[in-house]
Amino acid sequence: MRVACPFCGDRDRREFTVQGDDTSLRRPGRDAGPLAWHDYVHLRDNPAGRLHEIWHHDPCGAWVVVERDTVTHAVHGVTLAREAAR
Amino acid sequence: MRVPGRGLTQDARLVPFTFDGKGHAGRDGDTLASALMGEGVRLVARSFKYHRPRGVLSAGSEEPNALVTVEGVPNTRATVQEIWDGMSARSQNAWPSLAIDAMGVNDLLDPFLGAGFYYKTFMWPRTLWERLYEPVIRRAAGLGRLSGHADDAPFEKAWAHCDLLVIGAGPAGLMAALVAARAGADVILADEGARMGGRLLAEVDPVEGRAPHLWADGVVAELREMPNVRLLPRTTVTGAYDGGTYGALERVGLHRAPVAHRPVECFWRIVAKRAVLAAGAIERPLAFPDNDRPGVMLAGSVRTYLNRWGVVPGPRIAVYGNNDDAHRTARDLAAAGLKVAALIDTRGEARIEEAGFPVMTGARVVGTRGRLGLAAVTVEGVGGRREFEVDGLAVSGGWSPAVHLTCHLGGKPAWDERLQAFLPREGAVPGLVACGAANGVFSTAGCLRDGLRAAGESLEALGLAVPPVEVPEAEGEAGTVGPFVLASGGRQFVDFQNDVTVKDIRLSAQEGFQSVEHMKRYTTLGMATDQGKTSNVPALAVLAEALGSPVASTGTTTFRPPYTPVSISAMGAGGQGVGFAPQRLTTSHQAALQRGAPMIEAGLWYRPSYFPRPGELSWRQACDREVAMVRHSVGVCDVSTLGKIDVQGPDAAAFLDFVYSNTMSTLPVGKVRYGLMLREDGFVMDDGTCARLGLQHYVVTTTTAAAAQVMRHLDFVAQVLRPDFDVQCVSVTEQWAQVSIAGPWSREMVQAVVEADLSDERLPYMGCAEAAVLGVPGRVFRISFSGERAYEIAVPARYGASLWRLLVAQAESLGGGAYGLEALNVLRIEKGFITHAEIHGRTTAFDIGMERMVAKGKDCVGWASSRRPGLLDENREQLVGLRPLVRTGQITAGAHLYGRDAAAMRENGQGYVTSACWSPTFETALGLGFLKGGRARHGEVVRLVDAMRAVETLVEVTEPVFLDPEGGRMRG
Numbered sequence A: 001m002r003v004a005c006p007f008c009g010d011r012d013r014r015e016f017t018v019q020g021d022d023t024s025l026r027r028p029g030r031d032a033g034p035l036a037w038h039d040y041v042h043l044r045d046n047p048a049g050r051l052h053e054i055w056h057h058d059p060c061g062a063w064v065v066v067e068r069d070t071v072t073h074a075v076h077g078v079t080l081a082r083e084a085a086r
Numbered sequence B: 001m002r003v004p005g006r007g008l009t010q011d012a013r014l015v016p017f018t019f020d021g022k023g024h025a026g027r028d029g030d031t032l033a034s035a036l037m038g039e040g041v042r043l044v045a046r047s048f049k050y051h052r053p054r055g056v057l058s059a060g061s062e063e064p065n066a067l068v069t070v071e072g073v074p075n076t077r078a079t080v081q082e083i084w085d086g087m088s089a090r091s092q093n094a095w096p097s098l099a100i101d102a103m104g105v106n107d108l109l110d111p112f113l114g115a116g117f118y119y120k121t122f123m124w125p126r127t128l129w130e131r132l133y134e135p136v137i138r139r140a141a142g143l144g145r146l147s148g149h150a151d152d153a154p155f156e157k158a159w160a161h162c163d164l165l166v167i168g169a170g171p172a173g174l175m176a177a178l179v180a181a182r183a184g185a186d187v188i189l190a191d192e193g194a195r196m197g198g199r200l201l202a203e204v205d206p207v208e209g210r211a212p213h214l215w216a217d218g219v220v221a222e223l224r225e226m227p228n229v230r231l232l233p234r235t236t237v238t239g240a241y242d243g244g245t246y247g248a249l250e251r252v253g254l255h256r257a258p259v260a261h262r263p264v265e266c267f268w269r270i271v272a273k274r275a276v277l278a279a280g281a282i283e284r285p286l287a288f289p290d291n292d293r294p295g296v297m298l299a300g301s302v303r304t305y306l307n308r309w310g311v312v313p314g315p316r317i318a319v320y321g322n323n324d325d326a327h328r329t330a331r332d333l334a335a336a337g338l339k340v341a342a343l344i345d346t347r348g349e350a351r352i353e354e355a356g357f358p359v360m361t362g363a364r365v366v367g368t369r370g371r372l373g374l375a376a377v378t379v380e381g382v383g384g385r386r387e388f389e390v391d392g393l394a395v396s397g398g399w400s401p402a403v404h405l406t407c408h409l410g411g412k413p414a415w416d417e418r419l420q421a422f423l424p425r426e427g428a429v430p431g432l433v434a435c436g437a438a439n440g441v442f443s444t445a446g447c448l449r450d451g452l453r454a455a456g457e458s459l460e461a462l463g464l465a466v467p468p469v470e471v472p473e474a475e476g477e478a479g480t481v482g483p484f485v486l487a488s489g490g491r492q493f494v495d496f497q498n499d500v501t502v503k504d505i506r507l508s509a510q511e512g513f514q515s516v517e518h519m520k521r522y523t524t525l526g527m528a529t530d531q532g533k534t535s536n537v538p539a540l541a542v543l544a545e546a547l548g549s550p551v552a553s554t555g556t557t558t559f560r561p562p563y564t565p566v567s568i569s570a571m572g573a574g575g576q577g578v579g580f581a582p583q584r585l586t587t588s589h590q591a592a593l594q595r596g597a598p599m600i601e602a603g604l605w606y607r608p609s610y611f612p613r614p615g616e617l618s619w620r621q622a623c624d625r626e627v628a629m630v631r632h633s634v635g636v637c638d639v640s641t642l643g644k645i646d647v648q649g650p651d652a653a654a655f656l657d658f659v660y661s662n663t664m665s666t667l668p669v670g671k672v673r674y675g676l677m678l679r680e681d682g683f684v685m686d687d688g689t690c691a692r693l694g695l696q697h698y699v700v701t702t703t704t705a706a707a708a709q710v711m712r713h714l715d716f717v718a719q720v721l722r723p724d725f726d727v728q729c730v731s732v733t734e735q736w737a738q739v740s741i742a743g744p745w746s747r748e749m750v751q752a753v754v755e756a757d758l759s760d761e762r763l764p765y766m767g768c769a770e771a772a773v774l775g776v777p778g779r780v781f782r783i784s785f786s787g788e789r790a791y792e793i794a795v796p797a798r799y800g801a802s803l804w805r806l807l808v809a810q811a812e813s814l815g816g817g818a819y820g821l822e823a824l825n826v827l828r829i830e831k832g833f834i835t836h837a838e839i840h841g842r843t844t845a846f847d848i849g850m851e852r853m854v855a856k857g858k859d860c861v862g863w864a865s866s867r868r869p870g871l872l873d874e875n876r877e878q879l880v881g882l883r884p885l886v887r888t889g890q891i892t893a894g895a896h897l898y899g900r901d902a903a904a905m906r907e908n909g910q911g912y913v914t915s916a917c918w919s920p921t922f923e924t925a926l927g928l929g930f931l932k933g934g935r936a937r938h939g940e941v942v943r944l945v946d947a948m949r950a951v952e953t954l955v956e957v958t959e960p961v962f963l964d965p966e967g968g969r970m971r972g
């Protein structure tokens, strides 16, 4: 499996570290309350199909959002997390 | 026996080899199977369960019977193994010899050894399993034997990328590769065989008006000259994976005498934009009583042995089939001057031309004779029963396209009633197109055309134009195939490798194991090393008949990688010994080795454990001395392995406030602060120091173990959580060598090399400065991990070794010297400093007594979670110090803590020990650990029990800081 790092191009998946879905792009405020924080820290959807995930390209240090199909393993798009977060 | 005037290797030189110690000679280019057949050897193996005599069945990697041990490697297929000068092969599974096998008695026990035998017989009593059943079964059954030694032969792995991977170099594959290569595509052509050509090497029907192998040779020669083509003979593509990735196993050294350093095999990972599957088809046997005697072979394979290698199992051969292709075998045998005893076709309607040998249609083989090899077959036809004396029987139950790779991503093949075969489903593996026999196209002309089509589709997808190519003239008749027929009674083998019979499958159906997957597990059909290549479809036909349902609705089998067995040594090539993992060495590594320091691995780093001196008999003596050195004079330690991260930018301060639980924005320039990082769930991630070198410039340190994780985390916070901060982080661990100088005389020593005022006023405890170190721009930090006055000097890495040598020499002149990781650990335990033994992922700032370091007035990673009531419960396990009541008491890391009088049971567990040492300073064992409500229990006596090491000690709970709790020694 290969993921296209926006800086480095097509790279083997072994160069990446996966962090799970992209919930971390929607971090609650400090005082959002226990429920919001529980949701943020612990709960994740597990869809069969397309999912936005956060991956780290270890050699260059870029965090990227990978749109990946959990059934076919096809990668449908890669964007810089810095841009997705804005 | 050899057949005069036949075979492609007639002029090849003779190659001597041995089989079971007996000398033989074959021709260069022979497989072990063809060479033995040439020598008149039919009996080559004993079967797995019943120890029945077995011979060669096939001419390829699908072989279920002819497994041998070659030069110590078990389960080598004689049909794939090429012979080489002096090669030694041995039969397996037979004792004392192939001809007289003691375990052949199993064959007589057949009524007791049927399907489900293990499940039914050995259920009870359970205790007999280990002592009796298992050893007996293991001795009686099995496939070859392992040496019991590590495989020290060299193996290799390799990666390749290409536009088009063509799998198989028969007519379809060669055509596809030729077209794609001429179109300019980057092509890899992989083929299992030593010589490319596939069935073109096994047939006589002309291609382009000449012998088919000549056409193949011509194409291979053209491909070999093209720079955009890589030929991989002796390479089996074993698996299809995500993203156009294929695994392939190349036999590099197996076909020739071993040479030091030449790999035995190479495991390839090939990434192909497109792939063409031209893997051909596998012929299947027919079931009839005693269909496994040596001499019974697949009809297509008999043709291969005759036409390619010029050998046959004997002068008299009968042919038995349910399809037209079998007739070719009879034709070729007769043309070679051999006696075709009979051509037996199961189909009543079969049309057979005048042939010069007896032909029986609508007939069946109902039995065979012969003790260690086939002697006669009995045929039942319209005119009753008749026996033919033969040396060989060529059998064909039709051909199964090699669809295996198309199923590796979960795709199921589709049953084709007309071809009586499973065909690949289009798109089952994205980017892969099947063609030729693998696609159910069985005539040579059809294969050539289909190869062109597959290449065309692939080239179109690659955006390349299809060059004009003429399809050569070839035989175009594919013939027809009848249904799989069954006989009744006797031992009719379906899976030859696992000794599964028609009766076993029927029994499985009768006992309720009716789904294919259940049947396979109940009978073990298809679960041997050949994965049922020849048996899956016949077994399905038997099951369908038993259930009274058509094959199409009975099910399919699941094909998983690898297509053929892959040695673990090949997959794991390079995965052991020196060179497997990178070695990270400090700049003082050589100097430390010169002083005799044994190295200890810390992640990928190598750090000196201690520095032995003459007269010291154990590491403890060296460690105790080094601790005393630091406490009383001065010690030097390379601490470069700690992670160092440079943080700069207008928002560096705000960023670090967000990353650390405590506040770094208030840190004055020229100061260092201890910092704690939390995970978002509120637990401690790492600790370290944060030095402010400028208003927008910090250097933070991490523990050695967590350096990479913290760097990734800082990137994560900067890019994902807080992209609004203008800040840059970069790891500078390798760029700076850093040395700690600790002890009462450290200032004098450091002052000698650092050109800066080191007075306590100018550089107090937790101060830092950029300063020249012997003329080199460096940094000095006044931080301590020992509890003594201490400094860390950082210089660019290239000066690290000289700085370390110089400092150690100076320290030695003052009665001190270098100290290693053991002493470092004792020093920090005495002072109650924590490491990842304590912040092991399940402890909070509250647990280690640092909840005040979670600043209230700001947000930080982990802030919200750290406020959860459960993480602030007074009864949580909290960091404490532990000291034995008596001086001889032992403390061991991993020991558990119980109430003084409570039994050492899980229910009574109060905590555990994380770090322990012998403290030369206090002349007692000391420990750090976690104890329920521990902060309120100082002074209490608890029981420490280490069941693993048989240690039991009464210990007093103390403050975790044993040495100088007020910190006067550090501050000076």
Ligand SMILES: [Zn+2]
Pocket (backbone or CB within 6 Å): A005, A006, A007, A008, A009, A057, A059, A060, A061, A062
């Ligand atoms: Zn990158």
